[in-house]
Amino acid sequence: MxxxxxxxxxxxxxxxxxxxxxxxxxxxxxxxxxxxGENGAGKTTLMRLITGNAHGTGxxxxxxxxxxxxxxxxxxxxxxxxxxxxxxxxGKIVDFYRTVYDDFDDKRCDDxxxxxxxxxxxxxxxxxxxxxxxxxxxxxxxxxxxxxxxxEPFSGIDSMSRKKIINSIIxxxxxxxxILVSDHYVSEIAPILDxxxxxxxxxxxxxxxxxxxxxxxxxxxxxxxxxxxxxxxNNND
Amino acid sequence: xxxxxxxxxxxxxxxxxxxQIVTGELDPGEKLPAVRQLAVDVTANVNTVQRALTEMINExxxxxxxxxxxxxxxxxxKIKQLKDKLxxxxxxxxxxxxxxxxxxxxxxxxxxxxxxxxxxxxxx
Amino acid sequence: xxxxxxxxKALSGEKFRNxxxxxxxxxxxxxxxxxxxxxHGASIDLQLSTGILAGxxxxxxxxxxxxxxxxxxxxxxxxxxxxxxxSDTKFYLTNLLSSFVNFVYVGxxxxxxxxxxxxxxxxxxxHLLSNMSTEVNFSKINTADIFKGFxxxxxxxxxxxxxxWTTINLIHLLSKAASNFLPRTGKNLLTFILYVLVIGLxxxxxxxxxxxxxxxxxxxxxxxxxxxxxxxxINTLIFLVIAAVEAVISIYLNYRWVDTNNEN
Numbered sequence: 001m002x003x004x005x006x007x008x009x010x011x012x013x014x015x016x017x018x019x020x021x022x023x024x025x026x027x028x029x030x031x032x033x034x035x036x037g038e039n040g041a042g043k044t045t046l047m048r049l050i051t052g053n054a055h056g057t058g059x060x061x062x063x064x065x066x067x068x069x070x071x072x073x074x075x076x077x078x079x080x081x082x083x084x085x086x087x088x089x090x091g092k093i094v095d096f097y098r099t100v101y102d103d104f105d106d107k108r109c110d111d112x113x114x115x116x117x118x119x120x121x122x123x124x125x126x127x128x129x130x131x132x133x134x135x136x137x138x139x140x141x142x143x144x145x146x147x148x149x150x151x152e153p154f155s156g157i158d159s160m161s162r163k164k165i166i167n168s169i170i171x172x173x174x175x176x177x178x179i180l181v182s183d184h185y186v187s188e189i190a191p192i193l194d195x196x197x198x199x200x201x202x203x204x205x206x207x208x209x210x211x212x213x214x215x216x217x218x219x220x221x222x223x224x225x226x227x228x229x230x231x232x233x234n235n236n237d
Numbered sequence: 238x239x240x241x242x243x244x245x246x247x248x249x250x251x252x253x254x255x256x257q258i259v260t261g262e263l264d265p266g267e268k269l270p271a272v273r274q275l276a277v278d279v280t281a282n283v284n285t286v287q288r289a290l291t292e293m294i295n296e297x298x299x300x301x302x303x304x305x306x307x308x309x310x311x312x313x314x315k316i317k318q319l320k321d322k323l324x325x326x327x328x329x330x331x332x333x334x335x336x337x338x339x340x341x342x343x344x345x346x347x348x349x350x351x352x353x354x355x356x357x358x359x360x361x
Numbered sequence: 362x363x364x365x366x367x368x369x370k371a372l373s374g375e376k377f378r379n380x381x382x383x384x385x386x387x388x389x390x391x392x393x394x395x396x397x398x399x400x401h402g403a404s405i406d407l408q409l410s411t412g413i414l415a416g417x418x419x420x421x422x423x424x425x426x427x428x429x430x431x432x433x434x435x436x437x438x439x440x441x442x443x444x445x446x447x448s449d450t451k452f453y454l455t456n457l458l459s460s461f462v463n464f465v466y467v468g469x470x471x472x473x474x475x476x477x478x479x480x481x482x483x484x485x486x487x488h489l490l491s492n493m494s495t496e497v498n499f500s501k502i503n504t505a506d507i508f509k510g511f512x513x514x515x516x517x518x519x520x521x522x523x524x525x526w527t528t529i530n531l532i533h534l535l536s537k538a539a540s541n542f543l544p545r546t547g548k549n550l551l552t553f554i555l556y557v558l559v560i561g562l563x564x565x566x567x568x569x570x571x572x573x574x575x576x577x578x579x580x581x582x583x584x585x586x587x588x589x590x591x592x593x594x595i596n597t598l599i600f601l602v603i604a605a606v607e608a609v610i611s612i613y614l615n616y617r618w619v620d621t622n623n624e625n
Contacts, residue, residue, distance in 0.1 A: 013541065014540055014541065015540055015543065015544050015545045016544045032284075044623065045623075048620070048623065051444060052443075053444065053620060053621040054620040055541070055619070068616075069446060069447060069448045069449070072444060073362060077440075077444060079440050079441050082439065082440070082441060083439035083440065083441025083442050084441065085375070099367045099370055099371050100367055100368065101445075102363065163280075166280060170273070170277050170281075170282065170283065171273065171277050187242065190240075191240045191246055191280060191282075192280065192281060192285075194282055194284050194285070210246070211246060211247060211285070211288075214242070214243060214245045214246070215245045218243060219243060220242035221242055223243075
């Protein structure tokens with residue numbers, strides 16, 4: 001299988017605080033991968049670095065491109081829509097996405113909106129937490145790209161919304177695209193993951209196939225993930 | 238479908254489909270849903286479902302037809318063998334557990350008879 | 362890669378809605394003030410209407426300028442906008458252009474309002490002009506001079522607008538980029554120092570601009586007018602060159618260091 005993304009010697013600090021230290025990572029095409037780690041471990045930062053919205057040192061290659069402006073065309077990220085006025089209607093936001101992303105697919109968008117019961121005439125400010133997260137997922141998956149970065153799409157939402165989001169991920173993932181989905185709590189998404197990547201102590205602590213964990217270690221993915229913190233001892237908050 | 242996260246997911250999907258075939262929910266010769274549809278139905282990853290199907294193909298319980306999808310085998314002997322295998326698996330587990338409780342073979346049979354009789358009464 | 366047209370549309374949307382809102386409020390303001398004047402017994406003549414319009418133009422153009430600055434700066438640190446697949450140069454120039462176009466748009470509306478005021482009071486204007494030409498030596502000022510003066514005034518104004526935008530943006534991005542190298546307290550101190558420096562600079566520059574501006578206005582005041590047009594054009598050019606240098610630095614900062622606000 002070919003790699004959709006390759007990261008070499010990636011470092012990032014903010015306000016002189018080291019957040020990621022010498023990250024090296026290869027991610028294959030066609031997978032659903034869980035990006036795990038505690039709150040504040042650097043999951044969001046890693047995604048922001050991949051999109052080019054944060055700047056570190058080191059090389060990030062996505063679909064053969066290195067420059068941030070080129071990578072952006074191959075990566076779809078769950079942006080939290082803060083650039084829009086709160087009173088904006090969903091339909092207007094869809095128009096914005098259609099305008100700025102050449103790879104935006106109207107058919108996918110309509111299908112996703114229907115599947116997730118989203119009404120285009122609704123205002124974003126009127127959406128519940130679960131529905132806003134659904135909208136973000138719908139917009140992110142409406143683009144046709146090689147790499148999707150879903151940043152904690154399940155945090156703080158009800159189980160029905162969660163199930164809907166998981167199903168839309170399964171249903172709308174293009175066959176050869178890879179989805180990287182971050183969470184600090186693995187059990188809810190474990191069954192759909194091919195692989196997990198764990199960030200701990202500012203770098204990649206492990207990258208493993210989930211069925212390999214179950215088969216070779218006889219452990220649930222959740223227990224395995226927790227075991228990484230038992231033996232280490234030097235946890236950051 | 239609810240998965241046990243300690244057991245490989247592909248294995249659980251395979252067993253789930255085998256149950257459907259043995260119980261006749263999927264008839265011999267019937268077409269299986271498309272991979273992506275199956276993935277949605279059981280809430281698992283397409284790759285994992287594909288792995289389960291590949292093993293089922295290798296075990297000759299389903300047959301892929303180019304461009305059409307996967308079909309349950311029409312060889313009823315194969316399905317019979319599969320059923321025997323599944324029954325044997327369950328019996329092995331139960332037998333082993335009961336044996337570990339220091340029950341003799343006769344006692345196991347006796348307990349099983351008693352169990353089935355009482356269960357019947359409760360159900361009436 | 363997103364095309365220039367699409368990017369321009371995306372970056373202009375909010376600014377355009379804002380411009381239209383300001384025009385609407387301005388029209389309401391003008392109507393209310395005119396209404397009040399009539400109510401108090403004044404007749405709507407040239408002096409009254411142009412006076413009201415000049416006041417309104419000053420207030421609402423300033424307001425438009427400030428709103429455009431705020432909306433423009435937000436785009437640089439907004440993930441929503443910075444995820445758009447374009448180069449930093451294209452993003453910067455398009456954002457600046459969309460502010461500029463919106464500013465000109467609201468400016469044109471002012472022009473139209475003045476034109477309406479003048480045409481509805483055409484007879485009065487002619488009367489005024491013929492009176493003036495007998496009092497001051499008005500005939501020495503020809504139409505070409507008036508146009509030259511106007512053009513110079515507008516160009517100076519637009520150059521000032523661009524330079525102000527590029528300067529504010531540069532400060533904004535410098536303080537954002539500093540986050541990479543300074544601890545939180547140090548960054549706050551730097552931002553403070555930058556603002557003090559810039560406010561001082563603004564006072565100096567405003568004084569300088571005021572001179573330029575009155576220079577471009579001289580055709581209204583001085584008989585035997587001989588404004589230094591060449592000087593005005595050269596100064597305008599200098600402003601634009603400074604703006605271009607600031608733009609290059611800002612684009613590099615965006616490319617190399619400036620992170621968007623982390624809102625997730």
